[in-house]
Amino acid sequence: MAKRYLIRGARVLTQDAELGDFDRGDVLVNDGAIEAVGHLGEGIDAEVIDGTDRIALPGFVDTHRHSWQSLIRHVSTDWTLSQYFSGVRGVLGKAYEPEDMYAANLIAMLDALDSGITTLVDWSHNNNTPEHADAAIQAVVESGIRCVWGYGNSNDEWLPISSIPQSRDVVRIAEQWFPTKDDRVTLALAPRGPQFATEEVTLQDFALAKELGIPVTVHTGDGVWGKGLPVRWMAEHGLTDEHTTYVHCCALADEEFDIIAATGGAISCAPELEMHMGHGKLAALRGHARDIPTSISIDVCTSVGGDMFSAMRALLAGSRYLVNLAALERDEVVDPLPLTARDVLRDATRAGARAAWLADKVGSLTPGKRADVILVRTDTWGMQPLNYPVGAIVESGHPMLVDLVMVDGEVVKRDGQLVGHDFARVRQLAETARDALMQRAGVADPGLWQPAVYENR
Ligand SMILES: [Zn+2]
Numbered sequence: 001m002a003k004r005y006l007i008r009g010a011r012v013l014t015q016d017a018e019l020g021d022f023d024r025g026d027v028l029v030n031d032g033a034i035e036a037v038g039h040l041g042e043g044i045d046a047e048v049i050d051g052t053d054r055i056a057l058p059g060f061v062d063t064h065r066h067s068w069q070s071l072i073r074h075v076s077t078d079w080t081l082s083q084y085f086s087g088v089r090g091v092l093g094k095a096y097e098p099e100d101m102y103a104a105n106l107i108a109m110l111d112a113l114d115s116g117i118t119t120l121v122d123w124s125h126n127n128n129t130p131e132h133a134d135a136a137i138q139a140v141v142e143s144g145i146r147c148v149w150g151y152g153n154s155n156d157e158w159l160p161i162s163s164i165p166q167s168r169d170v171v172r173i174a175e176q177w178f179p180t181k182d183d184r185v186t187l188a189l190a191p192r193g194p195q196f197a198t199e200e201v202t203l204q205d206f207a208l209a210k211e212l213g214i215p216v217t218v219h220t221g222d223g224v225w226g227k228g229l230p231v232r233w234m235a236e237h238g239l240t241d242e243h244t245t246y247v248h249c250c251a252l253a254d255e256e257f258d259i260i261a262a263t264g265g266a267i268s269c270a271p272e273l274e275m276h277m278g279h280g281k282l283a284a285l286r287g288h289a290r291d292i293p294t295s296i297s298i299d300v301c302t303s304v305g306g307d308m309f310s311a312m313r314a315l316l317a318g319s320r321y322l323v324n325l326a327a328l329e330r331d332e333v334v335d336p337l338p339l340t341a342r343d344v345l346r347d348a349t350r351a352g353a354r355a356a357w358l359a360d361k362v363g364s365l366t367p368g369k370r371a372d373v374i375l376v377r378t379d380t381w382g383m384q385p386l387n388y389p390v391g392a393i394v395e396s397g398h399p400m401l402v403d404l405v406m407v408d409g410e411v412v413k414r415d416g417q418l419v420g421h422d423f424a425r426v427r428q429l430a431e432t433a434r435d436a437l438m439q440r441a442g443v444a445d446p447g448l449w450q451p452a453v454y455e456n457r
Helices: 067-072 081-095 098-114 130-143 169-177 199-212 230-236 254-262 271-276 284-289 308-329 341-348 350-355 389-396 423-441
Strands: 004-013 021-030 033-038 047-050 054-058 060-065 117-124 146-151 185-189 216-220 244-248 266-269 294-296 373-377 402-407 410-414
Touching (some): 054 389, 060 294, 067 081, 067 130, 130 146, 146 169, 169 185, 169 199, 230 254, 294 308, 294 350, 308 389
Parallel strands (some): 117 146, 216 244
Antiparallel strands (some): 054 373, 373 402, 402 410
16 A cells, blocks of 8 residues: 655656756655645655655656566677577577566566666567466566556567568457556557568557557667658558657658657657667657657667666767767857757656656656656765756766655665565576576577577568
């Protein structure tokens, strides 16, 4: 049963345009919701959480992560996108057992919570049997995170260009796991989309989302795979609407951003991964220019780390790099800089909530919304003296500074430690699963493995 908490005397960055920021403010949480924010005075009956030397802000929203890959963290850090298809899709994905999905998702969600991500769109695209999907969802539910669980088919259904029809197991999943659409964990469809499946299969996949009344998250515009005008094709077939979030968008044409803006869609940028793997130009500037909600995501933890602070920095620096480089080539100087720290912090919170179809529930510290709140320490060597809290969060934030995490009014991290989860147990679960997986897949040393490029493009 969620209690009444009063966070007292924090720097509050509400991410609510009306409320703004407070140099020293309070956040009152009652029965899972935010009751009041501001200078709340004395005599409030609630458990007090001291906000001194803490920045309070809404929990981060990661709008696209393939959490099942957390068991194989960092194996592809030095791989190309093509090697990723060969190694992760061609070798490892199909070797997963249901218990691997459980172990991977559990450690993924706890890692996310520990780093201040309170909502995650789990892009689950390795559901090789119904038992795989059940195990993945079970871990999400147990973790305590807020999650939009995106059903994304099986490993075999993902080898491009797929002509394998939708299994429709998601119909069973919707009935069994998601009888109501208002829980902490909800359902979306994560179809293969026009880049990875035939037109016929793509139309079937999207029709199923309509049938179930669930939103869609789809990869578009990733590298050479994404240059074939996938969003224009979707628009021509009536598949673009406000219930669709477009992942990456780096290689899309300008007219496709216009389509996303005109049809009320949202974007998910995975900036660090996109720069590593050659997806194209980061989409944030083209998204912001059209007022498209432009959120931030982690994508594959086989290559990159899983925290939002790093992702915000990658997006800010990468976007500015594009503009600065182009200006330099024209012998010009950029002024003012495009994209601000405040922009990317909003992308990581409020825009994330919009891209996860939860704008009325989370994403800002607004009275009436669900209480997903984090406190970040500022009494550290790297944060003092504190001059500009927004800049400090974006440029010097890291998971070890996340002192308190609250999801739906429940404290899931306190005094820098996750509550109710045994690190040693989860670590052993993950290591044991990883060892067995690598043995089944025939990978002797995942740290030295260099798969061949994927040929079937
Ligand atoms: Zn992805």
